[in-house]
Amino acid sequence: MKPLTSLTYSPQPVTGGYTDRVLEIDLSRKTIAVAEAPAGFKDMYIGGRGYALKLIWDRTTRETGYDSPENVLVMAGGPLGNEPWFPGSGKFIVGTISPLTGTFIDSNIGGHFAPLLKLCGFDALAVTGLADQEVVLVIDGEAGTIELTAAPDFGDEAAGALSYGEALLREFSGGELTENIAAVTNGPGAGSARFGIVNSLFYDPRRKRIRAKQAGRGGTGTVMRRKGLRAIVVRSNLSRLKGNNPVDPAGVKKAGAALKKVISQCDSKQLNLSSWGTTVLTEYMNKFHILPVDNYQYGQHPDAAQVFPDVFLKKYFSQNLPDGCYLGCNLACSKAADNVVLTRGPQAGKKTAVDGPEYETVAAVTCMGVFDPQFVMEYNWYCDEYGLDTISMGVTASFLMECVQRGFLAPEDVGFDLSFGNIEAADRLLHDTARGQGLGRICGQGVHRAKAWVAERHAARNGASVAETLAELNKFGMEVKGLEFSMYITKESLAQQGGYGFALKGPQHDEAWLIFIDQVHKELPTFEKKADALKWFPLIRTWFNAVGLCKLPWIDVRNPEAAQTSDPAKNFPTLALYVDYFNATVGAAKSLQDLLDDSERLALLQKMINVRQGKGTRASDLIPLRAMGPAFFNEYQARAEYYDAWLQEQLGPDRKLPDAPEDRHRLIVKLRRQAYQDLCDAVYRAKGFNSEAIPLMETLAKFGLLDDQAAELLNLTDLQGPKEAVSTGS
Amino acid sequence: MRVSIHLHGLHRAAAGAGQIDLNLREGARVTEALAQVMAVCPNLPLADESFLVAVNDRVSHLEEVLQPEDDISLLPFLGGG
Numbered sequence: 001m002k003p004l005t006s007l008t009y010s011p012q013p014v015t016g017g018y019t020d021r022v023l024e025i026d027l028s029r030k031t032i033a034v035a036e037a038p039a040g041f042k043d044m045y046i047g048g049r050g051y052a053l054k055l056i057w058d059r060t061t062r063e064t065g066y067d068s069p070e071n072v073l074v075m076a077g078g079p080l081g082n083e084p085w086f087p088g089s090g091k092f093i094v095g096t097i098s099p100l101t102g103t104f105i106d107s108n109i110g111g112h113f114a115p116l117l118k119l120c121g122f123d124a125l126a127v128t129g130l131a132d133q134e135v136v137l138v139i140d141g142e143a144g145t146i147e148l149t150a151a152p153d154f155g156d157e158a159a160g161a162l163s164y165g166e167a168l169l170r171e172f173s174g175g176e177l178t179e180n181i182a183a184v185t186n187g188p189g190a191g192s193a194r195f196g197i198v199n200s201l202f203y204d205p206r207r208k209r210i211r212a213k214q215a216g217r218g219g220t221g222t223v224m225r226r227k228g229l230r231a232i233v234v235r236s237n238l239s240r241l242k243g244n245n246p247v248d249p250a251g252v253k254k255a256g257a258a259l260k261k262v263i264s265q266c267d268s269k270q271l272n273l274s275s276w277g278t279t280v281l282t283e284y285m286n287k288f289h290i291l292p293v294d295n296y297q298y299g300q301h302p303d304a305a306q307v308f309p310d311v312f313l314k315k316y317f318s319q320n321l322p323d324g325c326y327l328g329c330n331l332a333c334s335k336a337a338d339n340v341v342l343t344r345g346p347q348a349g350k351k352t353a354v355d356g357p358e359y360e361t362v363a364a365v366t367c368m369g370v371f372d373p374q375f376v377m378e379y380n381w382y383c384d385e386y387g388l389d390t391i392s393m394g395v396t397a398s399f400l401m402e403c404v405q406r407g408f409l410a411p412e413d414v415g416f417d418l419s420f421g422n423i424e425a426a427d428r429l430l431h432d433t434a435r436g437q438g439l440g441r442i443c444g445q446g447v448h449r450a451k452a453w454v455a456e457r458h459a460a461r462n463g464a465s466v467a468e469t470l471a472e473l474n475k476f477g478m479e480v481k482g483l484e485f486s487m488y489i490t491k492e493s494l495a496q497q498g499g500y501g502f503a504l505k506g507p508q509h510d511e512a513w514l515i516f517i518d519q520v521h522k523e524l525p526t527f528e529k530k531a532d533a534l535k536w537f538p539l540i541r542t543w544f545n546a547v548g549l550c551k552l553p554w555i556d557v558r559n560p561e562a563a564q565t566s567d568p569a570k571n572f573p574t575l576a577l578y579v580d581y582f583n584a585t586v587g588a589a590k591s592l593q594d595l596l597d598d599s600e601r602l603a604l605l606q607k608m609i610n611v612r613q614g615k616g617t618r619a620s621d622l623i624p625l626r627a628m629g630p631a632f633f634n635e636y637q638a639r640a641e642y643y644d645a646w647l648q649e650q651l652g653p654d655r656k657l658p659d660a661p662e663d664r665h666r667l668i669v670k671l672r673r674q675a676y677q678d679l680c681d682a683v684y685r686a687k688g689f690n691s692e693a694i695p696l697m698e699t700l701a702k703f704g705l706l707d708d709q710a711a712e713l714l715n716l717t718d719l720q721g722p723k724e725a726v727s728t729g730s
Numbered sequence: 731m732r733v734s735i736h737l738h739g740l741h742r743a744a745a746g747a748g749q750i751d752l753n754l755r756e757g758a759r760v761t762e763a764l765a766q767v768m769a770v771c772p773n774l775p776l777a778d779e780s781f782l783v784a785v786n787d788r789v790s791h792l793e794e795v796l797q798p799e800d801d802i803s804l805l806p807f808l809g810g811g
Contacts, residue, residue, distance in 0.1 A: 287736070577737070
């Protein structure tokens with residue numbers, strides 16, 4: 001591979017989890033530069049999320065689109081990533097301006113890429129510009145070179161995100177794959193759809209094959225593809241053990257050993273993620289009416305057992321293998337099947353390996369009304385190979401299916417029988433979306449844009465108004481801020497309605513997942529308690545994304561000592577181990593509250609990016625009616641007894657329910673809408689925002705974020721109350 | 731009186747059944763229901779406070795007095811990935 005441009009360098013050693021170096025690539029100018037992080041930067045803007053947010057805040061503007069040359073694509077781990085002594089330390093984020101939302105998105109992903117990038121001397125990689133030909137970036141810490149080369153062509157057989165990445169890794173390694181080389185890639189679907197993903201590929205010596213994890217949400221792969229960056233390869237032979245060069249190695253080892261002990265003692269008696277992976281969630285979600293079925297109309301289905309975890313375990317998963325996505329993780333939830341024969345699509349007959357499915361992928365398929373485990377496996381593999389998000393793909397397809405069900409789309413709009421439960425239709429739409437053809441061209445734009453397309457066609461055909469049609473579609477088009485919902489039904493959990501509505505990137509559950517403590521445990525009975533949870537959980541959950549860690553060992557393995565604490569759901573005894581690990585690595589003496597404050601600064605910066613990009617107001621936090629309750633009468637009818645009891649509880653024993661079921665449904669909808677607005681008020685107060693969801697001056701000032709741009713935005717939004725110009729004081 | 735215990739995930743796999751129906755005395759508590767289940771399925775992982783009990787889809791406790799036709803579920807701690 002002859003480089004278009006290259007740089008020779010000496011990798012900066014890691015000290016206390018950081019290298020303080022950012023690799024900056026400008027694809028338009030074909031330049032490679034190593035930038036030193038300013039003094040104090042890492043303390044102010046912690047980890048991968050911190051780098052990504054600050055770079056996006058400083059280097060992009062309100063006019064920056066996902067495909068603008070100045071849009072920055074950031075890949076970064078964090079100070080705690082890359083330590084086999086501690087479980088779950090292979091995470092990194094991909095951050096950028098999203099093709100779906102038009103504002104900041106960060107999607108987290110596992111694998112060896114970020115640890116190797118750090119050992120190559122970089123805390124973060126920032127890519128700007130647009131290449132005039134497809135290129136590959138090779139960062140070789142062993143050779144001390146960084147090269148930008150024309151993307152090699154491996155033929156049609158290796159054009160997908162997985163197959164291309166494997167061919168590239170084999171070529172780069174001379175055919176001898178090791179854990180010391182990893183890659184990130186995108187696929188052809190990312191060129192057609194707005195929800196393209198970034199795949200993270202690494203060699204698994206136990207399975208003797210390349211495995212892949214995905215940064216699925218928000219279209220980060222679409223940005224990478226649009227930039228013309230086909231793949232990035234990293235290599236370092238440096239030892240991973242103590243790879244962070246921690247200030248207190250004994251402290252790191254002690255904290256890691258304690259967490260591994262909790263996992264080994266508890267997981268097998270709790271969720272059993274080490275055997276079943278996250279597919280185990282399907283069964284519990286179905287039990288509590290939380291599993292999306294037919295575009296979130298229903299939360300439970302008689303055929304759901306066909307996609308329960310034991311089906312995948314017996315029929316597909318290769319067993320008795322430690323399946324961590326990074327070294328040293330004994331939770332090892334990254335399950336896989338090594339021999340799946342495809343039965344559909346352009347590669348029918350091919351025997352392949354499937355990394356997954358995760359719960360989200362299973363539920364994306366049930367959302368289309370399909371309960372076939374073989375289709376789940378094939379859908380999983382094709383989405384990964386095409387480079388498409390299984391969630392956004394499934395939710396957009398489900399939305400289009402419901403448009404057919406409710407008559408908003410006519411047969412001539414679709415061209416085939418796009419009904420819920422039709423596997424062949426779901427399969428066809430997947431491939432058409434990847435190719436950008438037929439209805440797939442619309443599907444690839446995501447729910448938000450598909451709603452506009454459907455509304456215009458329906459209105460033109462029926463003489464209805466576009467606005468009125470759109471208002472109907474908004475009831476069941478499952479997106480907020482332009483991002484499709486992840487796979488949990490929130491109708492019966494007001495707290496999780498907020499968890500999705502207030503999520504800064506859009507409705508992805510990595511900021512808050514409060515369904516069980518709200519809906520089942522009933523631990524959040526008041527608006528104030530809900531608001532407290534909706535502030536606290538997003539801050540700690542996104543802290544994990546910032547520092548390069550997986551949150552599952554904390555949130556999905558309950559430490560037995562938590563039972564004796566005031567708030568067992570927060571699992572404080574395990575969080576204390578994370579605080580110890582942080583302090584031992586970077587040489588600090590921070591408390592949990594200090595870490596939450598670090599995270600709050602990032603959340604506020606992300607909020608201000610949203611304000612700038614037009615996604616930061618109260619209106620931006622509004623969720624579809626279906627997320628609040630039974631949007632249509634058929635949903636009410638499916639659980640009429642439950643809803644009547646709920647309504648009676650709201651009205652009190654002295655008031656009689658309306659006689660007509662239709663009137664009961666209407667009243668439920670009215671109460672649910674009001675409750676969501678009341679929740680908005682409570683949460684904005686708790687977060688230091690005004691009633692329009694804009695941060696108050698003092699809130700930004702407290703965290704050192706009231707710079708010139710922020711002050712100008714607060715003045716522009718004119719939502720700070722009485723006229724009083726905001727000044728930075730500089 | 732008759733109550734049902736619904737088993738999911740790990741518990742379902744250990745018991746080899748998704749539902750076990752029990753006949754209990756009037757006024758029996760959850761703990762008595764679990765004792766009966768353990769007599770039938772001794773391999774159920776019910777030690778070490780590693781699970782929650784829900785009665786009629788609401789988290790409950792071992793001393794709750796059961797009513798006829800109650801639906802008991804055994805749940806792990808779910809925090810959301």
